[in-house]
Every structure is written in structure tokens, then in C-alpha cells.
Amino acid sequence: MNQPPRVGPSGRPRGADVGAAVLDVDALIDDRGVGIIVCCGSGGVGKTTTSAALALRAAERGRRVVVLTIDPAKRLAQAMGIEALDNTPRPVTGVDGGPDGGSLDAMMLDMKRTFDEVVESQASPEKARQILENPFYIALSSSFAGTQEYMAMEKLGQLHADARAEGSYDLIVVDTPPSRSALDFLDAPERLSSFLDGRFIKLLLAPAKGPLKLVGAGFGLITNALTRLLGAQVLRDLQTFVAAIDTVFGGFRQRASKTYALLQDEGTAFLVVAAPERDALREAAYFVDRLSADRMPLAGLIVNRAAVPPAGDLSADEAMAASERLRRSDATSTTAGLLRLHADRTRLVEREAWLRDRFATSHPQVPTAVVPALATDVHDLDGLRRVGSLLGGDDASG
Amino acid sequence: MTDWPQVRLHVVTGKGGTGKSTVAAALALALATKGRNVLLCEVEGRQGIARMFDVDPLPFAERRLTTGLPDADGEPGVVHALHVDPEAALLEYLSLYYKLGRAGRALDRFGVIEFATTIAPGVRDVLLTGKVFEAVQRNSRNKGAIHYDAVVLDAPPTGRIVQFLNVSNELAGLAKVGPVKSQADTMMTLFRSPRTAVHLVTVLEEMPVQETADGIGELRAADLPVGGVVVNQVRPRDLTPDQLATLDAGTVAGELAEAGLDETQVDAVVTDLLLGGREHAERRALETAQRAIVDALDVPAYELPRLPQGVDLGALYELAGLLRDQGLA
Numbered sequence: 160m161n162q163p164p165r166v167g168p169s170g171r172p173r174g175a176d177v178g179a180a181v182l183d184v185d186a187l188i189d190d191r192g193v194g195i196i197v198c199c200g201s202g203g204v205g206k207t208t209t210s211a212a213l214a215l216r217a218a219e220r221g222r223r224v225v226v227l228t229i230d231p232a233k234r235l236a237q238a239m240g241i242e243a244l245d246n247t248p249r250p251v252t253g254v255d256g257g258p259d260g261g262s263l264d265a266m267m268l269d270m271k272r273t274f275d276e277v278v279e280s281q282a283s284p285e286k287a288r289q290i291l292e293n294p295f296y297i298a299l300s301s302s303f304a305g306t307q308e309y310m311a312m313e314k315l316g317q318l319h320a321d322a323r324a325e326g327s328y329d330l331i332v333v334d335t336p337p338s339r340s341a342l343d344f345l346d347a348p349e350r351l352s353s354f355l356d357g358r359f360i361k362l363l364l365a366p367a368k369g370p371l372k373l374v375g376a377g378f379g380l381i382t383n384a385l386t387r388l389l390g391a392q393v394l395r396d397l398q399t400f401v402a403a404i405d406t407v408f409g410g411f412r413q414r415a416s417k418t419y420a421l422l423q424d425e426g427t428a429f430l431v432v433a434a435p436e437r438d439a440l441r442e443a444a445y446f447v448d449r450l451s452a453d454r455m456p457l458a459g460l461i462v463n464r465a466a467v468p469p470a471g472d473l474s475a476d477e478a479m480a481a482s483e484r485l486r487r488s489d490a491t492s493t494t495a496g497l498l499r500l501h502a503d504r505t506r507l508v509e510r511e512a513w514l515r516d517r518f519a520t521s522h523p524q525v526p527t528a529v530v531p532a533l534a535t536d537v538h539d540l541d542g543l544r545r546v547g548s549l550l551g552g553d554d555a556s557g
Numbered sequence: 558m559t560d561w562p563q564v565r566l567h568v569v570t571g572k573g574g575t576g577k578s579t580v581a582a583a584l585a586l587a588l589a590t591k592g593r594n595v596l597l598c599e600v601e602g603r604q605g606i607a608r609m610f611d612v613d614p615l616p617f618a619e620r621r622l623t624t625g626l627p628d629a630d631g632e633p634g635v636v637h638a639l640h641v642d643p644e645a646a647l648l649e650y651l652s653l654y655y656k657l658g659r660a661g662r663a664l665d666r667f668g669v670i671e672f673a674t675t676i677a678p679g680v681r682d683v684l685l686t687g688k689v690f691e692a693v694q695r696n697s698r699n700k701g702a703i704h705y706d707a708v709v710l711d712a713p714p715t716g717r718i719v720q721f722l723n724v725s726n727e728l729a730g731l732a733k734v735g736p737v738k739s740q741a742d743t744m745m746t747l748f749r750s751p752r753t754a755v756h757l758v759t760v761l762e763e764m765p766v767q768e769t770a771d772g773i774g775e776l777r778a779a780d781l782p783v784g785g786v787v788v789n790q791v792r793p794r795d796l797t798p799d800q801l802a803t804l805d806a807g808t809v810a811g812e813l814a815e816a817g818l819d820e821t822q823v824d825a826v827v828t829d830l831l832l833g834g835r836e837h838a839e840r841r842a843l844e845t846a847q848r849a850i851v852d853a854l855d856v857p858a859y860e861l862p863r864l865p866q867g868v869d870l871g872a873l874y875e876l877a878g879l880l881r882d883q884g885l886a
Contacts, residue, residue, distance in 0.1 A: 201573060201574075202572070203572055203573035203765075204573075230716070232763065232764045232767065233767065234763075337573050387736065390738065434574065436574075436867075438605075439574070469829045469833060470825065470826070470828070471822070471826035472822075473822060473825070481813065481816035481817060482816070484816045484817060485812055491797075491800075492812060493808070493809070493834075494812035494813060494816070495812075495816075496793075496834075497796070497804075497809065497830040497831070497833065497834045498813075498816070499795065500793070500796075500830075500833050500837050501826070501829070501830055501833055503793070503863075503865040504865070506865045506866050507865040507866075510865070510866060510867055534839045534843075535839070535843060536762060536763040536764070536843075
């Protein structure tokens with residue numbers, strides 16, 4: 160099996176060469192040893208499109224693929240036939256699977272439903288109902304920042320187990336939520352543990368469990384303070400919730416740790432998606448560092464929406480100077496306008512190249528694929544194919 | 558003359574990648590004129606303000622950040638900055654409103670503070686908005702504290718903004734009574750009043766514009782006051798659609814020669830200039846179509862140009878000037 164390299168700032172440098180190695184996307188999606196590709200990155204960098212394009216390209220190169228998306232644009236979701244949010248993979252029509260029998264299914268994550276299903280699978284029907292109706296659970300499962308990340312990974316774990324049991328898919332592509340705290344899903348097992356093992360929770364559970372040995376004077380103080388702040392009902396709801404969820408928690412933690420191990424497995428490849436902008440690349444650097452700190456198999460960086468360098472060697476300054484000269488005699492000169500566009504584009508290309516170079520210098524081991532910007536939005540399979548072929552390094556004009 | 562004379566709290570939201578933080582910063586600079594004090598708040602723990610203004614990471618305390626954009630008479634105001642941190646906000650809140658004393662410390666010791674700020678749903682948002690609320694409502698009775706003429710909030714993205722501001726709704730299922738609930742209700746009164754405006758930042762692409770339209774619908778459904786739409790990163794429009802439709806290699810080559818380029822340079826660059834022009838025309842047509850959708854939203858729109866060299870401190874002042882000229886500030 161072709162093992163994806165573990166790379167990161169702590170990894171082995173590739174000699175003195177500063178320019179980043181090239182990420183071979185086709186080799187990655189063709190590698191049968193890779194069963195999971197996780198696309199992560201900050202919001203607005205084209206992560207959903209990238210995931211869908213990768214999945215389609217892999218399917219049309221013969222893989223049996225399912226793509227798990229979080230929040231696709233309406234028209235893209237329609238094109239893939241997943242505007243109904245039913246938490247089940249549906250076949251995408253119009254995919255040319257070729258002689259190897261490739262196929263593509265897609266699904267959109269329903270966070271609350273995934274959470275409900277976990278609870279139902281872990282608890283007796285009676286207990287499950289108690290949990291599902293608790294106001295704390297409702298708020299936690301529908302609005303808690305971090306739930307979405309965690310549920311995306313939970314769903315990945317489920318899909319993976321099902322695919323293995325039924326032999327339905329050989330590649331799962333996962334889009335991750337645009338999280339402000341980036342890789343929240345990596346923390347999910349730990350956060351859940353620290354939440355439910357926390358002293359406060361122990362205190363809340365104590366009355367339900369019997370003698371209040373640990374508690375002493377502190378607890379009365381706390382319950383009084385909380386009651387004053389939130390009202391007595393909240394505390395009662397919270398106690399019920401904690402007591403109920405505690406019984407299913409063993410299962411939760413086990414599942415979370417299993418998913419974590421699955422992510423670390425060499426059959427998984429992480430792709431960090433970014434745009435060639437300062438903030439997006441700074442976030443990407445954070446992702447790369449975090450993934451490597453957690454020993455997650457990072458396959459590389461995808462830089463979307465790169466400006467296409469103009470031909471010729473007319474510099475931005477020369478173009479601006481020529482534009483000014485023309486505008487002095489004709490303020491509305493077309494050529495002057497074109498020269499200014501040329502200057503803008505040259506400057507943008509220079510700036511992006513500089514930003515990528517800075518990234519490559521600090522992360523020399525991260526193979527990078529640069530995807531040129533498309534003039535139009537992507538909302539159908541043809542658009543995804545175009546992005547896919549750019550990801551695969553085909554000629555931009557092709 | 559500003560379009561929003563009554564507004565004390567400017568909430569700036571937008572889809573990720575549209576430049577929401579940049580616009581919030583530029584708006585704060587634009588509002589800080591004639592000796593006015595403006596507070597720029599961030600709530601997402603990213604230290605974006607510190608990076609944009611090239612200062613040390615901000616603590617949970619109001620700091621003088623910079624001088625605002627002077628008006629025509631050269632009279633500037635002052636921009637202050639605040640990085641709202643939920644844990645610190647909760648402790649401050651407890652000591653300010655409830656004088657909890659020993660119990661407050663006990664809460665911290667038993668992990669309640671951590672629980673409330675990371676796990677308890679909704680509470681985090683109430684704490685973050687609560688601090689912003691306090692800065693807006695502050696008056697002369699609060700001795701020693703700076704009185705702000707305007708507060709600009711670099712808010713969470715469009716997809717989360719209604720949930721973020723709709724604090725009493727978020728708490729509704731949980732705390733039905735008690736001081737936290739009534740605090741949340743008081744905050745809602747401000748957020749729903751004409752003293753608040755939620756501005757949405759977008760770029761002229763399909764998804765962000767769609768999200769902006771959806772966001773406006775959700776804000777209105779929640780009775781939250783929609784401010785303006787800031788259309789960011791607009792491409793230059795110095796060429797007319799007619800000019801772009803009738804590009805001609807011969808004419809361009811002639812004019813390039815006229816501008817002093819030698820023959821080899823002209824040959825090397827003319828095809829590419831035309832190609833660039835056509836691509837620009839295609840993107841402009843898309844922008845025009847999306848701009849029409851923005852106009853149909855029936856809210857005031859403001860435009861900021863695309864800056865090919867990126868946004869530095871100087872650019873923030875430039876953008877501030879443009880926002881003020883158009884009346885957002």
C-alpha cells in the first residue's frame with residue numbers, strides 16, 4: 160500500500176529547496192489504500208466544491224465513492240440530488256463510472272438527526288426518550304458550537320463501518336464544517352470526556368447516585384448561586400440531562416475514540432484547503448500544525464482560486480505607466496483599461512506567489528496543488544469535472 | 558451625512574472570506590471622527606483586530622487602538638478595541654451584577670465557569686453579546702469607564718448571526734426565569750431597537766449573495782434590524798461593457814505602440830491583454846447580475862473596491878473614507 164506521508168513542520172525537510180512539492184491529486188484518489196479523504200480549512204475557501212469535485216473525479220476514475228457534505232450551495236446540492244436533508248447517501252445521477260464500475264453517492268449532514276441516532280443506538284428506548292426531550296439536549300444537539308464537527312466525524316465513523324460491512328464504498332470524502340475553532344472534531348472525544356468527567360458534573364450526579372461524600376459546603380453554595388442566576392428549573396433540567404446522558408456516555412466516548420483512531424489510520428488522508436490570502440493561509444498553517452501534532456496523516460494543501468499569471472514580461476509598473484500615458488490623451492482608452500487590468504493581475508499574482516512562498520518556507524514538507532480561479536461559479540457536474548481536472552493538474556484551458 | 562444617525566451598535570456579519578473583519582475595522586475608523594469614541598469588538602477569539610492594526614494581541618480590556626479617520630476639518634476621533642473572551646466576561650458579569658463573592662470563586666473552582674462557557678448551550682453567546690451590550694448602554698453613572706458614541710461588532714458569520722443575537726430565544730428552552738433570562742430580554746430590547754443595525758458584507762458571487770439574501774430574511778423574521786449590505790471586492794469598472802464587447806487586437810496593438818511599448822513587448826502582451834479583457838468582461842457580467850440581486854433586496858448598498866495588493870493599515874483608512882463618502886458612517 161502506498162502510504163500517505165506524515166508531514167508537517169516537525170517532519171523531515173526536503174533539502175534546501177524552498178518551493179513546495181507538488182501534490183499529485185490523481186495519485187491520491189487512485190490509491191486504493193486510501194479509504195477516507197478529509198477536506199478541512201476555514202470558511203469561504205471552496206472546501207465543499209473541492210470535496211465534491213474530488214469525489215466526482217475519483218468516481219469517474221473507477222472508485223466507489225460517497226461524499227459527505229456539510230452545507231452545499233443550493234444549486235450544487237440540487238445538481239447532486241441532495242437538497243433533501245435525510246441523512247442517507249443518495250446516488251448522484253450523470254456520473255460516468257467507466258469500465259471499473261465507479262459510482263458516486265452524496266449526502267448532506269443532518270447534525271441533530273445524527274446526534275439523535277447516536278443516543279437512540281446507545282440507550283434504552285425509555286432512556287433515549289428522556290434524553291431527546293430534555294431542553295439541554297435539544298440545545299446541545301442543535302446549537303452547541305462543536306456539535307456539527309463532532310457529528311460530521313460520527314457520521315464518517317458510521318459510513319465507514321457500513322461500507323466495510325456491506326462493501327458498498329471504497330472511498331469516503333468528507334467536507335468539514337467551516338469551524339472558527341478549526342479542528343474541533345479532533346478535540347471532540349477529549350471535550351466530551353472532560354465535560355462528563357468534570358467535577359461539576361460529578362457534583363450534579365452525586366445526589367442521583369447516593370451519599371454526598373465529596374460535596375461538602377461547596378455544593379450548596381453553587382446550587383444556590385446557579386439557582387439565583389438561572390432559576391431552579393434549569394438546574395433540575397441539567398441534573399436530569401446529566402444523569403440520563405451519563406448512562407450512555409461510555410458508548411459515546413468509545414465511539415469518539417474509535418473515530419479518532421480511524422482518522423489517524425494510514426488509510427485516511429487529510430487535505431487542507433485554502434485560498435491564496437493572508438488569513439486563509441494563516442489558518443491553513445494552523446491546520447497543518449494541528450494535524451501533525453495529532454499525528455494525523457496530512458496528504459497536502461490545496462490552494463484554490465489562484466490568479467492566473469499573464470503571459471509576457473510586462474511588469475505591473477510598466478503597464479501602469481503605459482496606461483497613464485494613454486489616458487493623458489484619451490481618458491477612456493480601452494487599451495489603458497486593459498493595461499490597468501494587466502497591472503492588477505500581475506500584482507495579485509505576485510502577492511499570491513509571495514504568500515505561498517512564505518507558507519512553503521515555513522512548511523516545506525507539505526505538497527501543494529494550486530487550482531486556478533474559474534471565471535464562473537460551479538453548480539453542476541460539468542463544473543465539478545472542470546475543478547476536478549484542474550485539481551488533477553490538467554491544463555487550465557482544457 | 559450618515560444614513561444611520563440613530564445607530565449606536567453596528568453589527569457586521571458576512572459569509573466567511575468576504576472581508577467582514579476588514580469592513581468592521583474600516584467602519585470603526587470611519588465612525589471615529591470629530592472627537593468621537595468608537596469601540597471595535599471581536600468575539601471569535603481570532604485576534605484579527607490585533608493583526609489588522611499590527612498591535613500586540615488584545616487582552617480582555619478596552620484598549621486605545623488608533624486615531625480615526627479625520628473629517629474635512631481634520632478632526633479625528635479615537636478607535637478603541639476589545640477582544641471579548643467568554644470566561645473573563647462571565648466572571649466580570651458575576652461580580653458586576655450579582656456580587657457573588659465566595660460563591661463566584663467556588664463556581665470557578667468547581668469548573669462551572671468552564672462548563673458554562675464551553676458546554677452550556679447559548680450561555681457563551683449571551684456572555685459575548687452581554688459585554689457588547691454593556692459597552693453600548695454605558696452611561697455617565699459608570700464612573701471612569703469610557704463613554705462610546707458607537708460600538709462596532711465584528712460578529713460571527715451570516716449563517717450564525719441570528720442565533721447569536723437572538724439571545725433570549727436561545728435561552729428560552731433553558732432558563733425560563735431568573736436574572737440571566739431577564740438580562741437576555743433587556744439585551745434583546747436593544748438589539749431589536751433602531752439603535753442597532755446589522756450590516757451584511759458580501760462579494761458579488763452567487764453563494765455569498767444568496768447567503769446575504771437568506772440572512773436578511775432570517776434577521777427580519779427574528780425582528781432584528783437589517784442595516785446595509787456592503788458589497789466588497791468589486792472589480793474596477795473603468796471599461797464599459799461596450800468597450801469590452803468590441804475588443805480589437807489591431808487597435809490595442811496600435812495604442813500599445815503609441816504608449817511607448819516596443820514591437821516585441823507589444824507582440825508578447827497583446828493576446829494576453831485581450832484574453833484578460835474577455836475574462837474580465839465575463840466576471841463583470843456575473844458581478845452585474847449579482848449586483849442586481851443585491852439591489853432587489855431593498856436595503857441600502859455600499860461598495861468597496863478589490864485591492865489587488867491586499868489590505869494593510871493604509872488600505873483600512875482608504876476603505877473607511879469610501880464608507881463615509883457613501884454614508885455608512
